[in-house]
Amino acid sequence: MFKDKSHIVRIFSIIVVLGVIGFIARQIALPENFGLHGHYRWEANNQNRALPIINQNSNTCKSCHEGIYQLHGKDAHYNVPCVDCHGAGNLHVTYHKDSLGTITKEQAVMPREFKLEGCLFCHRKLKARPSDFPQIDQDEHYKFLNVTNKGTKCIECHSPHEPVFLLTEVKQSRIHPIVYKCTECHNKKPEKSFKEVADHPAIFECKDCHSSVVKSFEVRPHHKYIDCRTCHLYHKENETTGRIYKNGNVKFCLLCHEKKSFKDEKYPPKIDWPSHIGNLNIIEKSDEKICLKCHADQIHDMNQNTKEDPHPKNWTREHKSFTKDNSQLCQKCHTTNQCSSCHLKTKPVSHVPSWSKLHPESAAQNKSSCEFCHKQNSCANCHKVEIPHPKGFEETHKDVVSQKGKDVCAKCHKEDFCKQCH
Amino acid sequence: MEHIAEGFVFPNELHITWTVMIVLYPYITGMVAGAFIVSSFYHVFGMEKLKSIAKFALVSSLAFLLFATVPLLNHLGSPMRAMNIMLTPNFSSAMSGFGFVYTFYLLIVVLEVWFCYREEIIDKYNSSRGIMKKLYYILTMGVTVKSDKAKEFDKKLIIFLAGFGIPVACILHGYVGFLFGSIKANLWWSTPLMFIIFIFSAIVSGLSVLIFLYQFVHWLRKKPVDQECLNLMGKWLWGFMIIAVVLELMEVLSIAYENTERWTILRELIDGKLLVSYVYLQIGVFSVIPFLLLCVTSLFKFDTRIKNFMIWLSSGMLLIQVLLMRWNVVIGGQLVSKSMRGFTEYFPGLFDKEGLIVSVLIIAIPFILLRQFDKIFPFFEKHGLLKKN
Known part of the structure; x- marks a missing residue:
């Protein structure tokens, strides 16, 4: 009986x-510290920590590529780390730092993500992306620029390290408020609803604060094709503020207006660069906004006199008391270090030991700059006479000398000054 | 590969995470469960008409079972870690649950195959020499004598294992369905009916692959088929495909009738991204045509050769139908954005790690294994299939 079942017993x-x-194998093979702090091997943390770093930090790249690092940090891609486009970089760094020669030159070559898909991964137009994030529908973008070759890569126009050629460094760009609540403009919450106020916009647009500039823009050719934010790029930083990049860089204009083999010549108007201006030496040291010197009238009114200042005329004097209670409101537009540009805690560099002799010339040119620190009557406090002298002083100075003595004059004028006339 | 998004898609939804490998995984697992259930009909329920195909079904089940996890291992990318779920089992993980069910089921199938083929192994041991004799000796477990009583014990154990294996096979494939159905964030997958749909489609794919191969092999070898067995298999295929397709359509009907917020986007999915693969191909061509063909073969008597061809054609089409069903479930569910307002795009590359060539290879390997097994232990010749109808 058992014999017939022996195979069953055996199996x-x-x-x-x-x-x-x-x-038994499990008991032997189970790592000692498995399950110590959860369903994982605790020692794995230390092992992972001990692994060589493959992805290089941008600071590592900076140590050799300082120039590109600075350029990259200036423009819109400042927060995109090098590894995103160039790969991990461990072989590249090892090749250049390791004298053993374990890495070949071919291995050390860094990849460059120049394919269309590389850029579109972040910049493809998606409704789910925040609207202020730069994103394009490739077909629409190419149609707008009359790009005839659909395989044209983004880098043909945009430099990855300086994609929009910002004039001002991103981090230094002006903070621009988003009118989000009543108290963004009003000190206290108004009693009336904005609907009850005539001509009060429901949503603030550029024209609501910059009406004359927008009006002048609306009658110029660019108005048909672009809007304010095409040039004045805006990046929302939080719910109430963002930064605005006022862009007039020649390279920015060339994004649309430079002749390229892959663009149709008809529209928008295109030029040969740099032969259009002669040679690049003209702009290297002088002005990156060279296009605007001749073509500003094609965009909008750019006369400084029409610049709209949101503050009242006597603001320089009045802002002190306002700032005490509303410092946060100031910071909607101004960075905190902008205060220090006027309110220096130390003497300005111009105030050298011989400044008492040098200052009349500077004061004559720009007296208002003195008044950032000095009170309006501080000149008179020192000079004991109105400075600069009012009209008709030649006639009345005799009385001043007789009352206050020649020493008052000697503070500025040499001893023989009187003899020039007398 | 370029990804084209439509409507509102979150950036992290652009890329499909579960690729064509995850389409193959339930497809192969389905064939395992289906083939095993067919073999159990003979062993447990005594359906003598299926005797000709019972062993073939059992071995097919084992062949597919051995490769059911290959797509997963390729997809996950670290096969050396596969055994870790046994070393450090995590019973709260739904994913690892499949590993335990799979291992238990593998044990049942291996045991049943061994008991079924024990006498053949003893015969091979007696007729071979050298290393092969030693190999067969190991396979016999040292018991090289046949006896009627031992055969009876074997039969009882086979019945027990086959009977016990049916619920385990259902759990195995139901579990695959559960893995999809339990993902409540996915609009297209989240339904308690998913594991039932998976079980029935598994039986359809199991029956189809058996009919397809059985007829193909006999046509190739110019041998007559067991007509009674084939007729019965054809009728069963007809019945199970009706249940599988109706269940799936009723699920869609139910969602449509409820008309909750998810239907808006699912209607767009069915009417857009899945219009060809689901509406036209899975339902329109590869469900309706086999249904009509099997209607005719099951309800009417006519020329056997035409009838057999129609059954064979239906089985081939239903194999594609189940593959399409897996595609439409696995990929379809990932095309829809969680925002319920957009879609992404996916099609596997040809030479990718998880591309079409690798997929074809993974599908082909179990068939190659079956051919090798057939060379050592022929499936059909010894079971009276040579007699003419």
Whole structure:
């Protein structure tokens, strides 16, 4: 009887033995610190920590590529780390720092993500992306610029390290408020609803604060094709503020207006660069906004006199008391270090030891700059006479000398000054 | 590969995470469960008409079972870690649950195959020499004598294992369905009916692959088929495909009738991204045509050769139908954005790690294994299939 079942006993015995062996093997193979702080091996943390770093920090790149690092940090891609486009970089760094020669030159070559998909991964137009994030529908973008070759890569126009050629460094760009709540403009919450106020916009647009500039823009050719934010790029930083990049860089204009083999010549108007202006030396040291010197009238009114200042005329004097209670409101537009540009805690560099002799010339040119620190009557406090002298002083100075003495004059004028006339 | 998004898609939804490998995984697992259930009909329920195909079904089940996890291992990318779920089992993980069910089921199938082929192994041991004799000796577990009583014990154990294996096979494939159905964030997958749909489609794919191969092999070898067995298999295929397709359509009907917020986007999915693969191909061509063909073969008597061809054609089409069903479920569910307002795009590359060539290879390997097994232990010749109808 058992003989006929022996194979059954054997097969199940093998299964049981395999099970026991498996259990013993598990006990032996189970890492000592498994399950110490959860369903994982605790030691794995230390092992992972000890692994060589593959992805290089941007600071590592900076140590050799300082120029590109600075350029990259200036423009819109400042927060995109090098590894995103160039790969991990461990072989590249090892090749240049390791004298053993374990890495070949071919291995050390860094990849460059120049394919269309590389850029579109972040910049493809998606409704789910925040609207202020730069994003394009490739077909629409190419149609707008009359790009005839659909395979044209983004880098043909945009430099990855300086994609929009910002004039001002991103981090230094002006903070621009988003009118989000009543108290963004009003000190206290108004009693009336904005609906009850005539001509009060529901949503603030550029024209609501910059009406004359927008009006002048609306009658110029660019108005048909672009809007304010095409040039005045805006990046929302939080719910109430963002930064605005006022862009008039020649390279920015060339994004649309430079002749390229892959663009149709008809529209928008295109030029040969740099032959259009002669040679690049003209702009290297002088002005990056050279296009605007001749073509500003094609965009909008850019006369400084029409610049709209949101503050009242006597603001320089009045802002002190306002700032005490509303410092946060100031910071909607101004960075905190902008205060220090006027309110220096130390003497300005111009105030050298011989400043008492040098200052009349500077004061004559720009007296208002003195008044950032000095009170309006501080000149008179020192000079004991109105400075600069009012009209008709030649006639009345005799009385001043007789009352206050010649020493008052001697503070500025030499001894023989009187003899020039008398 | 370029990804084209439509409507509102979150940036992290642009890329499909579960690729064509995850389409193959339920497809192969389905064939395992389906083939095993067919073999159990003979062993457990005594359906003598299926005797000709019972062993073939059982071995097919084992062949597919051995490769059911290959797509997963390729997808996950670290096969050396596969055994870690046994070393450090995490019973709260739904994913690892499949590993335990799979291992238990593998044990049942291996045991059943061994008991079924024990006498053949003893015969091979007796007729071979050298290393092969030693190999067969190991396979016999040292018991090289046949006896009627031992055969009876074997039969009882086979019945027990086959009977016990049916619920385990259902759990195995139901579990695959559960893995999809339990993901409540996915609009297209989240339904408790998913595991039932998966079980029935598994039986359809199991029956189809058996009919397809059975007829193909006999046509190739110019041998007559067991007509009674084939007729019965054809009728069963017809019945199970009706249940599988109706269940799936009723699920869609139910969502449509409820008309909750998810239907708006699912209607767009069915009417747009899945219009060809689901509406036209899975339902329109590869469900309706086999249904009509099997209607005719099951309800009417006519020329056997035409009838057999129609059954064979239906089985081939239903194999594609189940593959399409897996595609439409696995990929379709990932095309829809969680925002319920947009879609992404996916099609596997040809030479990718998880591309079409690798997929074809993974599908082909179990068939190659079956051919090799057939060379050592022929499936059909010894079971009276040579007699003419």
